[in-house]
Amino acid sequence: MQKPPKAVLHVDLDAFYVSAEVREDPELKGLPVVVGADPEGGKGRGVVVACSYEARKLGLRSGMPISQAYRLCPQAKYLRPDWGLYERVSEEVMLTLKGLADKFEQSSIDEAFLDVSSRASDGESARRLALEVKKAIREKHGLSCSIGVAPNKSSAKIASDRNKPDGLTVVPFGNIRGFLGPLPVGVVPGIGSKTQEFLKEKGILTIGQLQQVDGRQLLAWFGKNGVWLWGVVQGEENTEVRQQEMPKSLSVERTFKEDVDDFGKVRAAAAEASSELMRRVKSSGLSYRVGGVKIRFRGFETHTREKTMVSQTQSEQALQEVVDGLLDEFEARGKPVRLIGVRVSRLQRGSEGPSKLDDWAKA
Numbered sequence: 311m312q313k314p315p316k317a318v319l320h321v322d323l324d325a326f327y328v329s330a331e332v333r334e335d336p337e338l339k340g341l342p343v344v345v346g347a348d349p350e351g352g353k354g355r356g357v358v359v360a361c362s363y364e365a366r367k368l369g370l371r372s373g374m375p376i377s378q379a380y381r382l383c384p385q386a387k388y389l390r391p392d393w394g395l396y397e398r399v400s401e402e403v404m405l406t407l408k409g410l411a412d413k414f415e416q417s418s419i420d421e422a423f424l425d426v427s428s429r430a431s432d433g434e435s436a437r438r439l440a441l442e443v444k445k446a447i448r449e450k451h452g453l454s455c456s457i458g459v460a461p462n463k464s465s466a467k468i469a470s471d472r473n474k475p476d477g478l479t480v481v482p483f484g485n486i487r488g489f490l491g492p493l494p495v496g497v498v499p500g501i502g503s504k505t506q507e508f509l510k511e512k513g514i515l516t517i518g519q520l521q522q523v524d525g526r527q528l529l530a531w532f533g534k535n536g537v538w539l540w541g542v543v544q545g546e547e548n549t550e551v552r553q554q555e556m557p558k559s560l561s562v563e564r565t566f567k568e569d570v571d572d573f574g575k576v577r578a579a580a581a582e583a584s585s586e587l588m589r590r591v592k593s594s595g596l597s598y599r600v601g602g603v604k605i606r607f608r609g610f611e612t613h614t615r616e617k618t619m620v621s622q623t624q625s626e627q628a629l630q631e632v633v634d635g636l637l638d639e640f641e642a643r644g645k646p647v648r649l650i651g652v653r654v655s656r657l658q659r660g661s662e663g664p665s666k667l668d669d670w671a672k673a
């Protein structure tokens with residue numbers, strides 16, 4: 311039986327880690343920003359995790375040794391990764407995206423597939439929906455994204471990468487093969503440098519050339535992956551967007567009307583936020599493994615800290631203790647506080663037992 315036509319958006323947030331940092335500290339806007347190891351004046355070890363488009367223009371790339379980045383661009387703003395921040399921003403954005411889709415599948419911290427088939431049957435109507443998605447992400451979250459629109463997931467993903475940042479690329483719904491043909495084989499998810507090298511030896515550089523290769527040959531070269539690859543390059547890949555119900559984390563935040571000097575008030579607000587958060591966790595039938603805090607001082611200086619529990623738990627008291635402990639170092643700073651937040655992550659259905667999150671993430 312023929313499957314009904316599908317419309318899929320692949321949404322990819324632009325320079326996500328850096329964009330999240332810029333949103334926290336608008337003074338970084340327009341500057342070369344590098345997230346990664348401390349450059350220590352050029353002697354630092356470790357690598358660039360992410361960099362802004364302004365930094366990319368100066369030759370910086372993610373994965374580059376931080377010392378090399380510093381030689382190229384000592385004037386860049388160098389930031390240590392704030393994973394708690396990225397997870398929280400991701401969580402907010404993903405909730406919005408989920409609300410805009412029939413079916414929603416988060417594929418990484420900054421990427422998701424949206425099945426919008428009930429409201430779009432062709433490229434034009436799907437393109438209009440993609441514009442709405444971009445607008446929502448910009449207006450609600452202050453972030454830009456690039457979107458690929460296609461009748462299947464694999465070509466939507468390839469398309470979202472064609473025109474960044476703030477891009478929108480629509481694959482012709484009647485001609486996926488034609489769209490893919492001129493592109494280099496390396497744009498196919500899963501074709502890494504080794505496979506590219508292998509194909510190059512066979513004289514295959516473009517997807518168009520790969521489209522000429524018999525399916526049995528691909529099977530012989532790549533085993534089961536060859537079957538998948540054949541579907542992708544022929545535009546026949548048709549896997550479903552898989553709805554996931556489990557949130558990655560939950561959080562509650564309190565912004566004070568006026569910055570607070572009395573740290574006792576900050577602790578009280580954190581305790582109250584913890585109670586509210588735990589009501590949500592329990593009412594969703596979840597347990598958590600990691601508890602954390604977010605604190606923002608006057609002037610937007612923001613910090614996050616977290617602590618992993620020995621096991622999954624639904625205990626409010628355990629969260630209260632962790633939160634109180636994590637706040638100690640901030641009390642010692644003696645600065646006025648603007649915002650306090652409490653967060654739990656590594657969520658799991660049920661109240662205890664070993665974390666199944668890894669299995670869930672793989673499924």
Ligand SMILES: [Mg+2]
Binds near residue numbers: 322323326
């Ligand atoms: Mg991205």
